[in-house]
Amino acid sequence: MNPTVSPPQGLSRGIRLAAWVCLVLSAFTGFFALQETLKLGHLAELRDQANNVARFSKDADLIAFARVSEAELAALEPMRDSRSLVLGSLSVVCAFAFVSSGRLLRPGGVSLERARRLLSGASIAAAVLRTIDGAQLSVVAQRMGPALAQFISTRPAYHEVETAAQLEAGMSWLASLTMMGLTALIAGTFALLGQYFRSEHVRQTIIAQSGDLAEEED
Template identity: 55%
Template structure:
């Protein structure tokens, strides 16, 4: 007697485009939430300057200590508000992660409920990530000239070799702003997508189909 075949793994009922958007949101929220939580926890240890000894930026302990001190000074004034926004961002990203995962594997849960949660959490993540990026740009604007001045004291950046360091003052905050625009913009686009009427109708049809199958 032939043994019964093992049941094939359940596939996501979502259309390909919707499934891809949910997967992107799953990955984006996971990484963003992880880094937000890590930085939030790091803010609670600002006074522990020994943490700077584990990271060398220019290879000179004196210059590294100078840069670390400047970074601590820049973060100190933003400590409470930044910790608040980073904590909120990590929570919102966890909601987006769970709801995106449940869209991909609903396990009997209503897809419409997950869609609403995902749309709301991604819009909130876009807002919080924008605020986080603005605060990061303030720190980067403060750190850029200090890092450039520190590097100018090294033998490798003497004379004409120091010319590229002049862009450090604006390159660091510009990079921070650009990365913020990329991440926050992605969250905003995903939020608008999951709020669109087309996605609502697709989810409604899927909910009805799954209810009939049950």
């Protein structure tokens, strides 16, 4: 006979807060990973659209923005297969993290200990995959540097402030640094959440609250 799982109110505030953070983070990360995966399947069409805008538009800002898009898509093309694999895997593990964190908050008859173990593993996997994703994005950002510099150079404030070479180097560095910072924030949070739910303290707390002594023996 399966033990009865206690209501989520029995969990400590810290566990519930961590579960909410993981729920939100995995939802957004998984959504954007899936969106990027779909984008990779239409690179040729997107490049044609950007190329047509750059050729036929008379708006200088629109042309410069199209050049940025072209540079991004050209950078993505060589890594399309590997990036599709990373993003597809990331969206899957984020789905597991989302479901398991939701089960910790609202068990619905599901073992809290099983949900904790799934959440811990999915969070750590998401941290690894998001790190690889971030490394790929940094490469893309660096290759977009010249196009970004050209786009920004059309702004009046930059006409006499920077030379083209300085602006190009600065934009490549800034774009890459931004991607690395964002990766550190998201992947680091996933890693911390994974280690938190993996900790013996959380494990014992959840077992005690749920009364799921059978899980402790597994």
